[in-house]
Amino acid sequence: MDWYNMVNCVHKFGGSSLGSAERYQSVAKIILGHTQLGDCVVVSASGKTTDTLVTLWQSYQQKDTQAVADIVLQLSNHQGDLIEQLLRADVKRNALHTLNEELNLIAELAQNGQLQESALLAHGELWSARLLAAYLQQLNVEACLQDARNLFILNDGQLLHAQNIQQCSELIASNKINVVTGFIASNSLGDTVTLGRNGSDYSATLLASYCNAKHVSIWTDTQGIFSADPRKVNKAIKYAKVCRGQANLLARLGNPVLHAKTLSPLKNTDIKLAVRSSYDVQASQTDIVKEGCVKQKRFITTLQNVDLLVIEGLSEGEVTHVSQLIQHSLHHFSQNGDTYLVVPAASTYQVVSYFAGRANISESNLNGCAVLAPEQDVNTLALHALDLLNLQSIQPRFVHQGDGYVLLLTDQLIDSDILSILHDKLINKGQEVALIVAGLGNVGEVFIEQLSTQLDRLSDNFSVKLVGLVRSTQMLFNASGINTVQWKTQWQHEANNYNEHDLLSAINELDYEHKVVVDITASEKFSALYTDLVERNCHLISANKYAGTAPTIWYESLCKSITEKNLHWRYNTSVGAGLPINFALADLQNSGDKITRIEGVFSGTLSWLCSKYDGSKAFSDLVLEAQNMGFTEPDPREDLSGRDMQRKLLILARELGIKLDLDDIALSALMPDELAQGSWNDFIDQKDQLDEFIKAHAHKAQLENSVLRYTGLLEINQGKVTAKVGISYVAKGNALANLTPGDNIFVINSQWYSDNALVIQGPGAGKEVTAAGIHSDLYWLMQNLK
Ligand SMILES: NC(=O)C1=CN([C@@H]2O[C@H](COP(=O)(O)OP(=O)(O)OC[C@H]3O[C@@H](n4cnc5c(N)ncnc54)[C@H](O)[C@@H]3O)[C@@H](O)[C@H]2O)C=CC1
Numbered sequence: 001m002d003w004y005n006m007v008n009c010v011h012k013f014g015g016s017s018l019g020s021a022e023r024y025q026s027v028a029k030i031i032l033g034h035t036q037l038g039d040c041v042v043v044s045a046s047g048k049t050t051d052t053l054v055t056l057w058q059s060y061q062q063k064d065t066q067a068v069a070d071i072v073l074q075l076s077n078h079q080g081d082l083i084e085q086l087l088r089a090d091v092k093r094n095a096l097h098t099l100n101e102e103l104n105l106i107a108e109l110a111q112n113g114q115l116q117e118s119a120l121l122a123h124g125e126l127w128s129a130r131l132l133a134a135y136l137q138q139l140n141v142e143a144c145l146q147d148a149r150n151l152f153i154l155n156d157g158q159l160l161h162a163q164n165i166q167q168c169s170e171l172i173a174s175n176k177i178n179v180v181t182g183f184i185a186s187n188s189l190g191d192t193v194t195l196g197r198n199g200s201d202y203s204a205t206l207l208a209s210y211c212n213a214k215h216v217s218i219w220t221d222t223q224g225i226f227s228a229d230p231r232k233v234n235k236a237i238k239y240a241k242v243c244r245g246q247a248n249l250l251a252r253l254g255n256p257v258l259h260a261k262t263l264s265p266l267k268n269t270d271i272k273l274a275v276r277s278s279y280d281v282q283a284s285q286t287d288i289v290k291e292g293c294v295k296q297k298r299f300i301t302t303l304q305n306v307d308l309l310v311i312e313g314l315s316e317g318e319v320t321h322v323s324q325l326i327q328h329s330l331h332h333f334s335q336n337g338d339t340y341l342v343v344p345a346a347s348t349y350q351v352v353s354y355f356a357g358r359a360n361i362s363e364s365n366l367n368g369c370a371v372l373a374p375e376q377d378v379n380t381l382a383l384h385a386l387d388l389l390n391l392q393s394i395q396p397r398f399v400h401q402g403d404g405y406v407l408l409l410t411d412q413l414i415d416s417d418i419l420s421i422l423h424d425k426l427i428n429k430g431q432e433v434a435l436i437v438a439g440l441g442n443v444g445e446v447f448i449e450q451l452s453t454q455l456d457r458l459s460d461n462f463s464v465k466l467v468g469l470v471r472s473t474q475m476l477f478n479a480s481g482i483n484t485v486q487w488k489t490q491w492q493h494e495a496n497n498y499n500e501h502d503l504l505s506a507i508n509e510l511d512y513e514h515k516v517v518v519d520i521t522a523s524e525k526f527s528a529l530y531t532d533l534v535e536r537n538c539h540l541i542s543a544n545k546y547a548g549t550a551p552t553i554w555y556e557s558l559c560k561s562i563t564e565k566n567l568h569w570r571y572n573t574s575v576g577a578g579l580p581i582n583f584a585l586a587d588l589q590n591s592g593d594k595i596t597r598i599e600g601v602f603s604g605t606l607s608w609l610c611s612k613y614d615g616s617k618a619f620s621d622l623v624l625e626a627q628n629m630g631f632t633e634p635d636p637r638e639d640l641s642g643r644d645m646q647r648k649l650l651i652l653a654r655e656l657g658i659k660l661d662l663d664d665i666a667l668s669a670l671m672p673d674e675l676a677q678g679s680w681n682d683f684i685d686q687k688d689q690l691d692e693f694i695k696a697h698a699h700k701a702q703l704e705n706s707v708l709r710y711t712g713l714l715e716i717n718q719g720k721v722t723a724k725v726g727i728s729y730v731a732k733g734n735a736l737a738n739l740t741p742g743d744n745i746f747v748i749n750s751q752w753y754s755d756n757a758l759v760i761q762g763p764g765a766g767k768e769v770t771a772a773g774i775h776s777d778l779y780w781l782m783q784n785l786k
């Protein structure tokens with residue numbers, strides 16, 4: 001591999017990511033976990049160091065010697081503390097010595113009137129890069145310091161690209177982690193210059209383009225790019241992918257996450273840019289991708305205190321130049337034959353002077369907002385936004401509709417309450433939810449049938465699309481949507497062989513605000529995918545019981561990841577099919593009640609079999625009948641063995657916060673143990689043994705004036721848990737003896753329902769009720785999506 005392909009990724013850490021010794025330690029951890037030799041790590045000045053250096057410069061210009069001395073001391077304290085806390089004694093001594101020499105020189109230059117602004121400001125990045133490199137070396141990481149003044153050379157304000165590529169090829173070490181100073185460069189005379197506001201982000205993308213890196217990761221204090229400022233709008237949506245064009249427009253229209261300049265070196269390259277949190281490494285990132293690779297999203301930004309200038313004969317080059325001059329991304333547009341520039345009011349004087357007589361202030365002291373959206377939505381959103389502002393008694397003074405956005409400028413401030421209303425009505429409405437359904441058997445097919453009538457009424461805010469269907473051997477995936485009525489025809493023509501890797505990468509590529517995987521398989525293998533699905537930000541709905549009854553360690557870590565990622569997992573149908581048992585238990589507990597006992601029949605299959613059996617028909621024939629009706633598990637022995645009901649009891653126990661594993665629940669089977677072995681055909685060959693077994697139990701029950709039932713019990717008595725499922729002889733008068741065949745019954749005792757139990761009873765199996773129960777989970781999920 002030649003040098004040109006040695007840098008895989010350029011990482012960039014901003015000032016807040018390096019604000020304290022603990023933050024440096026976190027950054028080092030990220031570097032250890034996310035870099036390979038040859039990668040570059042671009043750093044900003046630690047915390048508020050650049051602001052402090054700017055204040056020092058201003059004090060120096062005002063000849064305030066006391067303030068200069070105070071600020072030098074402040075810098076010495078902050079940098080000194082970092083060195084003290086991070087470096088080992090031997091390295092520390094040298095580092096403190098160098099720092100003191102530099103600070104003394106600053107003080108001396110200030111005294112002699114020889115301080116240079118850019119050279120002074122450059123210290124911030126130099127200090128952080130030097131300290132981070134030393135700290136990494138101390139951790140035995142092959143790291144080296146790179147002073148970007150040797151990599152980025154400008155002549156007359158223009159970067160000398162060919163020369164810089166050459167410099168990078170000579171200086172960037174392919175066998176080390178290169179810690180590079182952000183923000184700074186040098187001119188062809190060798191003097192220090194700076195790259196302006198957000199310069200370090202720009203340094204990172206510039207370096208990536210010079211080194212032909214594959215990725216740039218901007219590690220920052222936000223988790224990515226949101227539909228609105230998440231500090232002001234708590235329902236702001238984090239987007240997984242945003243196209244470069246919209247990111248650029250956002251930067252010019254008030255969203256501060258990325259500067260327009262940052263994106264410019266990526267033009268005409270395939271370099272991938274990601275914005276991610278250095279505070280929450282597990283959180284998903286936002287990828288900024290090439291135009292056309294993702295759908296356009298909706299955003300709302302606010303603008304505060306801006307002026308609108310009309311500029312005669314404005315050129316693109318002048319916009320770039322004046323943006324650099326005032327260190328702010330600027331937006332310009334034409335309307336009614338005039339060309340306007342939106343300028344922060346604080347910089348208006350500078351901009352007007354720059355255009356020397358060609359700039360006129362059209363409107364001043366404006367606030368407002370911009371709504372960005374796919375082109376086809378802008379017109380409707382613009383009208384809707386005007387109505388909403390009107391309702392809030394806000395009259396826009398200036399409205400401009402451009403390609404993919406509408407800009408609404410007004411006298412009044414758009415505070416976070418108004419912004420949230422606008423966001424709710426304009427942005428949230430545009431969200432899309434991708435639905436992937438695994439398992440198209442008895443229940444799955446009915447679920448899809450019901451889906452076609454359900455889609456429109458699921459939520460006002462979201463548009464839900466079925467994008468994936470999965471069976472054990474085949475899958476159909478179409479990111480733009482599968483027709484819920486004609487899916488079978490589409491399946492016949494387009495379904496491919498199923499493998500987990502293809503499914504996960506198809507899900508990864510989905511550009512939807514939310515993804516939901518509905519598991520209606522009876523597959524343990526599929527449930528093992530849940531951790532991968534959660535990693536890909538999928539909400540889960542399960543009729544399948546395997547994940548809910550997996551070993552405690554796996555189950556708890558799954559629940560933890562789901563919570564950490566603010567995802568939802570619904571599994572109401574895994575117990576009691578469509579009966580609202582999980583809702584009821586959650587509700588009781590949320591209301592402060594304590595559940596002490598749940599007894600009942602939790603298997604629709606076994607309820608149906610036991611109630612139907614009167615000796616007139618062989619029990620095994622009833623089993624086949626139940627199987628045909630779609631009542632049983634794919635292999636009915638999962639029911640007869642008691643294992644399925646054991647799973648349900650475990651799910652109930654975990655709902656109550658009880659830590660159990662499957663084998664902690666005592667079980668006696670409703671069939672001879674030997675029949676559990678072998679194939680289904682072997683079982684059928686030996687069905688007489690089952691019939692004899694049942695006949696014998698039914699007879700014994702009869703002798704006790706009782707009936708044969710299969711029941712479960714979960715009891716918590718003074719901290720002691722009893723959990724069991726098995727054969728019972730239930731007295732004929734008992735509620736459990738008189739169920740409609742197929743019904744489940746849950747008899748719940750609690751602190752508040754102690755003498756007179758709360759009873760939930762109804763069909764506990766069947767494809768229609770189960771599919772309807774899954775729709776109830778999906779509906780709940782839609783109502784609870786942010
Ligand atoms: N039938 C009922 O009344 C109720 C069923 N359930 C649960 O619903 C689930 C489905 O039940 P049924 O529809 O009756 O079963 P089924 O056997 O008719 O359908 C299962 C489907 O899952 C698919 N599948 C199996 N392994 C797979 C894998 N590894 N990846 C992807 N797909 C796979 C099969 O191709 C099939 O389409 C089961 O977990 C069951 O316990 C829950 C409540 C009631």
Ligand SMILES: N[C@@H](CC=O)C(=O)O
Nearest residue numbers: 603604605632633765
């Ligand atoms: N076989 C199961 C179906 C649903 O879980 C039962 O009847 O309980």
